[in-house]
Amino acid sequence: QVQLVQSGAEVKKPGSSVKVSCQTSGGTFSTYVISWVRQAPGQGLEWMGGIVPVLGTANYVQKFQGRVTITADTSTSTAYMELSSLSSEDTAVYYCARRGDSYGAEYFLYWGQGTLITVSS
Amino acid sequence: DIQMTQSPSTLSASVGDRVTITCRASQTLSGWLAWYQQKPGKAPKVLIYKASSLESGVPSRFSGSGSGTEFTLTIGSLQPDDFATYYCQQYDSYPYTFGQGTKLEIK
Secondary structure (H helix, E strand, O other): OOEEEEOOOEEEOOOOOEEEEEEEEOOOOOOOOEEEEEEOOOOOOEEEEEEEOOOOEEEEOHHHOOOEEEEEEOOOOEEEEEEOOOOHHHOEEEEEEEEOOOOOOOOEEEEOOOEEEEEOO | OOOEEEEOOEEEEOOOOOEEEEEEEEEEEOOOEEEEEEOOOOOOEEEEEOOOEEOOOOOOOEEEEEEEEEEEEEEOOOOHHHOOEEEEEEOOOOOOEEOOOEEEEEO
16 A cells, blocks of 8 residues: 655745655655645645656646755655745645556545645744 | 636535536646545545546545536535535646635535
C-alpha cells in the first residue's frame, strides 16, 4: 500500500522560505510523478507542480515560477517542495500527491496528510 | 491553461436524493477527468477517473459521465457520509487544473 507522509506544520515570517517534505513508502517512487497541491483556508485545490524523481525535472504552474522548487531524493523516496518569498497569501495546507500505477492514471490516487503553512509576522 | 468551471457552487439536498454536479472545461478533453470528494481537514479522495471509471472501493451510487467539454458526477441516492465538497480535475494537459468545488449540504 502506497503511503505519503509529510512534514509537520510550520509558522513562517513574510519574506522567508519554507521546505516541506513528503516521504513515500510502498509502490514505486522513482518513475511516477509526485505533485504538490495547495489549498488556502476555505478555498479550492490548486496544482503547483510536479516532478518525476528518476528524471529530476519538474513542471511548475507559471503563477509559482521562480518561487517554487520541487526536488526528489530517490535514495530516501522523499520529495520536497520549497516556496520562497512567502506572503500571507501563501498561508495554506500543502499536499503531496501521487498518480496511480496503471497506464493513463495521471490523476491523484495517493495523497499525503497535508502540511499547514502559516505565514504571519 | 484549461479552465474548469463547476456548477452549482453549493447544493442542498436530503438523504436519498439523486444529485448531479456539472463540470465544464474551457477546451476539449480527451476524457482525462477525475472527480474527488473532500471532507473538512482531510485530503481529497478520488471517486471517478477517466470521466466515468469508478475507483476501486468507491460505492456504486457514484457515477461519472460526459465527454468533450462537459462532464457530470451523479450520486444515485445520497447517504449521510456523502455530504462533503466535490472537485473535478483535468489531467489532460499541464498545468493540471481543478474546478472551484461544489459543497453538498444537508437540506
